[in-house]
Amino acid sequence: MSSFMGGTFMKLPTDMMVILQESATKKKHVASRLCCTLGPSSSDLQTVCDLLLSGMKMARFDFTWGTIESHQETLDVLREAMKRTQTYCAVLFEAMGREIVVLNRPKEGIQLQQGQTVILTCDKTVQACSTVLPVSMLSTFEGQGLNVGTSILIAQYLFTGSDTSSAYLTVEKVAGISCVCRVNNTCKLEGVQLTVHMTDLSLSNMPALTDEDVKNISTWGKKNQIDFVSVPFVHTGKDIEECRKVLQDCGLTSTQIMAKIEGVEGLRHAEEIIQAADAILFSRGNLGVCLDAEKVFLAQKRMLRACNLAGKPVYVTRVVDTMAEAPRPTRAEATDVANLVIDGADGIVLAAETFRGKYPVLTASTVCDICRQAEEAFDATGFYQSSMEALGLYKLAPVIQKAEALASSAVRLAEKSGATLMIVFTVTGRTARLLAKYKPRQPILAVVCPTPITATFSGMRLSKSQATLPRASSTECFAFQGYGSTVLRQCLTYRGVIPIMPAEDLAGSVELLAYAIGYASSQGLVMAGERVVISQCPREYSGNVLSEAGVVSLVQA
Secondary structure (H helix, E strand, O other), rough: OOOEEEEOOOOOOOOOOHOOOOOOOOOOOOOOOOEEEEEOOOOOOHHHHHHHHHOEEEEEOOOOOOOOHHHHHHHHHHHHHHHOOOOOOOOEEOOOOEEEOOOOOOOEEEEEOOOOEEEEEEOOOOOOOOOOEEEEEOOOOOOOOOOOEEEEEEOOOOOOOOOOOOOHHHHEEEEEEEEEEEEOOOEEEEEOOOEEEOOOOOOOOOOOOOOHHHHHHHHHHHOOOOOEEEEEEOOHHHHHHHHHHHHHHHOOOOEEEEEEEHHHHHHOOOOHHHOOEEEEOOOOHHHHOOHHHHHHHHHHHHHHHHHHHHHHEEOOOOOOOHHHOHHHHHHHHHHHHHHHHOOOOOOOOOOOHHHHOHHHHHHHHHHHHHHHHHHHHHHHHHHHHHHHHHOOOOOOOOOOOOHHHHHHHHHHHHHHHHOOEEEEEOOOHHHHHEEEEEEOOOOOOOOOOOOOOOOOOOEEEOOOOOOOOOOOOHHHHHHHHHHHHHHHHHHOOOEEEEEEEOOOOOOHHHHHHHHHHHHHHHHHOOOOOOEEEEEEEEEEEEEEEEEOOOEEEEEOO
């Protein structure tokens, strides 16, 4: 049973014996996307290579900690790993934004006792100790929404629920630059960074990006032509506009924005944020502090459904926290990951598990295995029908853009014809995103073409020689700069999309199609004689139509 604004799309196994049999999906392409936070446990070449081979499609560089130099070293390692594994990976820059951290900490950590009092202060010159903790960002606690009884969590950067280094506080008094709190548990505050999470705290009067964020984007980000910027604690669509202007001023016009929904203000303005951003990160770590525990699942399902209907990729954090310390997830965590896939999440973000965890590679492969299994149970037909009905596209005269009509028709044709694969020719990645919006069961092979083509593929059947994969050098396949490769890496964030970029001399439509089918065949995505749906939407750029008409066709490999 599914509803317009939320539901579960799942096909149950025929009987229990199907579950008890050994899984046959281990080598199958995993459609769900995996983003890994790179850090102390995952910055060496071998580990990064293994993460790529395990399924990492996006690498998160979190500037809440570390230096530009350390992040550059890790990015250089990632690029070398991509070359060695012949695997693409998108780069996600995470800004500090409205994140609040403890300042001036001693190296030995800070011991707190249950029942004691500790004062949070906006005086950034104070040395942190067991009685006073100076915090960043805030200049005063008054007028920020904090009240007596408000809950505050101080935790190790990328904290997990089982951290013994986390302090749970309750506000007892708010006075100017000081906030007096009662400590509810005995702990030792330690780690690479201590972040402060305050229930009901209002930071709307603060910019979405700090001066340091703007500096890092304009230097490190521009130098490395980053694919995504993640903006923490987004409150309204104006925060996205602010970040977009920063990117434009830096010349990063192709860089996309991922908005982190991790507070009450973000939930209040979720619809406008979804429309303004290129992708959404549903950050359950901070939301788990701001919301009552019994309300988190409602916010999650509502957010997933809203993003799905808008066609915006949506990622979720905090999935296998225990794997930061243990080689196996809990039963609840494994079920949680599977349910995210069933409910329409495009991807998973691993934080502490790969940043400072003991088993980064095992965690990545385990999460991908769970996603792969869940995808087998995903009811793609039910999801498509529910989405079409919710969007009002089953009406006799629906209001629909041409690109949307072509994408939905291509997905329907693929299902009705029993096609094994979908191939899309795209310039900006938009066509691939629109196809991925409907979560088809078929993989979507996105051929990223810097120069678009206009062709009709209907009724074509390629000969064996035509379907031979053209040779491409590693330089052609892994050009890290340039518009085309940026689009390719951004396509990696769409569930089910496999992007490729042909050599520049493949200009003809038949050559490009042969290249795509040859690649798909080499990867086991399609076999000779199987049906393939081809999709290409019309594009406009600077007033010129690049491809005069949209194409949705059926061919045989």
